[in-house]
Amino acid sequence: MGTLILNGKEVEFEPGETLLQLAWRLGIDIPVFCYHPQLPVIAACRMCLVEVEHRGRTSLMPACGTAAQEGMKVSTDNKRVREARKDQLQFLLLHHPLECPVCDAGGDCDLQNITFRHGPTQPEFEFPKHEKERRSAGPFLELYPNRCIICYRCVSFYRQIEGGEDWGYEERGTEILVGPYRDTILQSEFSGNMIEVCPLGAITGRDYRFKIRPWEYTVRPSVSPHDSLGANLKVFLRLGTRYGRGHMVTGGYRGEDHQIFRCNIRYNPEINDPWIDDRSRFVHEFINAEDRVLYPRIFLDGTLQDTDWDTALHALKERLQAIVETYGPEAVGGIAGGIGTNEAALLFEHWLRHVIGTPHLDSRPPNGQMDRDPLVLGLGFSGSTAHQVDIDTADLVLAFNVQIKNAFPVLGPRLLRQKRYGLSFHLTPYADPEDRKYFRTHILYHPCHEEAVTLALALFIAQELGYSLDGASQIDPHQLMAQCRVDTRQLQTLARELLYAGQTLILFDDSQNPRVIQNLVLISVLTKAKVLVLRTAPNGQGFVDQGVHPCLTPGQVLTSFPGMNTDAMLDAAEKGRLKALILWNVDPLKEFPDRKRVEAALQNLDLLVVFEMFHTETASMAHFLFPVATPFEEAGTYTTTDGILQPVEALLHPPGLAKDAREAFLAVLRTYGIEIPDFTQWFQAQNPLYRSVYPPKETREVDRYPTYIPSVATLADKYTYPHVPYRPQLKLQKPSVPAISEEERHPAQWVLRRHLYWTRYGLRSPIVQELLPQHTLVFHPETAQAVGIPEGEGVVEAEGHEFPYRTDPDVPKGLVLLLWPPMKTEANRLYRGEPGVDVQWLTKILEGNP
């Protein structure tokens, strides 16, 4: 705390405050280019010059880089400062092309605004301007070096926040060029942020370029629909949509552009900070995918026929009732993909569990036969005990076999920040080069030994604490470790660090085998670590909270009639015990392992009902197909993986007869004569967990024009799970010694790799097509040798299908990386949900490579 004189007035400053922060706090305008509140001070542009009188000397100082000091006399607006600003702008504009009408930034450009307010009226530079060529950087960015004023903001962002290395400046003086070093695709999956970081139009985004101008759009808040972390977005729509100037009087022709022009960052310190990943930013064209389902279809007389909702729903009700009468309600099952709003999920649950009366419904990926949710067994509820922000303050982060860059990119900057001062471990069978920067230490184990390695870790910790685990006293952790070929010393270090580090956090995703999750929960309970469960489905947590779960009803109340999970339902369908299956935004043929089993199960059904946004392969088998809205067209709430409830609104009308899933399920219930007059009340009554936070506050501040000064938005609404005290005596199922028989020791093991754009939305977005991976399989060149296929690239045939492969010496021998989920590739013909590769051509390695 000290005082200084600012513009003739005595003001107090906080310790460590810069003059700029002080002035902004007091509402005094100082123009800046290079300063960004979320980046380190660069002090390159000299736009923020102020006059400072201190210790008898008066000089112009950059306000952004000068710390406030006792006794300073600062003037932000005298003649000298104004002249300095004018001259500085004159310099910045020396080689700047005056092409605002064709520049993408025109209208929301800091250079325009600041020149307008402070600048010279006439350029005084009479000579030809220096010209530099336009460049592209990957499929997203287009650079105009002519316009760049060399403020280094983008460089600073790329290096400090993203940890990227392939962006910077070359040459010096007028020749200076800011951009990627090579003309290749940028490594970073955060590159799109530079469009917003750049104070002017030197970096432009390909999705938005030239299509529209800043005064034409409407900005609405939304939430990224791509992953369960729920990054906050501002969505740019055209005026004339339902938020714009209204429909045109003449026949509503401008009624609606079914288009999202771009997605920008909405600041939310609890989730994405001010950065979003490129998937959230650029993948939005899927709303106009060619294969959108537009009309309800029913299977009649051997063909699928388009019809309307009423007819289809009444026919559906009759078919379902017939099945329930003949086989009982237990012959009906429901699988949701975890894509949709909480409201729709609750209605779906209500329809299945209460109206039809079946306990079989699930929204989690198929990952093994375990009746109970291991999270419920260990923690008392199915969810995380930590929030994303807890990563920032964690002294130790243990990630178990997760992919950050390709599955949960928003966590990246947080993990990088945590890594600077804390410990971070990644326990994984394969240290992906793309993910290496996020963790300090990677501890490798032999794949398919997830259960063994987690149990070994748990046993170590128990030993260290002097506990003995129920039913596991016979197990020797060293032997387990030898089995999974993990470095004993590393694992022991990890065990001790977990016990003795202050705040620890365990990170894993819900596609792990339930037994593995159980062991991880056990570890967290023993070490008092917090758990952050990353749901692979975008609204996975919300669906579990709404009771789309075999053993939890809405609000995570344990049910006394647990039903079958996804795996069990498929089995039951295959055996003919399940007669009708209702699928919602899930494509088992293309997303679940073991295609043969899925095919058999689906073909065995009497009735397949699909609620889908796209014409997927499964949808083509449906007896009833209903079109539902995609994200950005649906209204309701999403829950992030760590339990933050966020509202979204319908920004566009769904095309054709497609309906918001919530409306669709309301219509379904209406056919049964169920009316819900007050939805909010009904929701609160149904879901006790959300009662206090539902509905979340609707109005979030979104500024009309994007600004780089983050106005601290209202923090997201949060709910907390009922507090469960940590206790070492566990109700967990007995840890069993994982049987690793010789038979199971396959010579090669699958490692499932996700890809950022290999998702149902990414595959349908033209802009990311060139980034999509070309190879389904990646393995070591020696593996190729062993099975007698050429190194490099090629295709292998298996199960009557061809799969493109690539060899990569970085992949450990004995591992086969498989692009997952299969989506276009049908790779689930190869992968059957078991870790060992048992495809014939690959099993040959057995002979060549013991």
Place this chain on the structure above:
Amino acid sequence: MILPLLKGLSVTLRHFLKPKITIQYPEERKPLPPRARWLHKLQRHEDGLERCVACMLCAAACPTGAIYIVGDENTEDHRVSHGERYAAVWDLDLGRCMFCGICVEACPEEVIIMTDEYELATESREGLILHKDQLTAKPDEKPIWAWMGYYPQEPAQPSPLHLPLFKHKRYWEYLKTRGHLPLEATSSEQKNDGT
């Protein structure tokens, strides 16, 4: 009794003998004043490429929101205008347009002029929405460089902003096409030959 009748008929007769002021409208047209503001025309460059760069300033300036533009990027194979961007869609809703001519003033590329084409009635509301192909000049049509803000006679003190245009030869050509070029101007055409 007969007198008022004759009086009335004399008026009729007088008008019958006067030169008639009606014209045979569809066949014959009255020349419109040069600043008549009717249907917009989107001009082309001499080489036939479109002038519009899709800056959307006209749409921003339009008080009724009658102009709707979607920009896009020129490619090697598909070149529509000179620079990088062109208007993929340039729609004008005549149901909204009030022919104020502000878009013409806003345009930095002098794309829009307003013609004397005033027969704009259609049979449907959709027909009132004119698209780019209906509005753009024919590829071989000569561009006209100026339209608003000029009188046939040079004003005593032209605004400095407009002066360069005034000097432009094609402006005078344009006025000639309209048949409104006064004599003084014809002589000044030779003087102001510069581009």
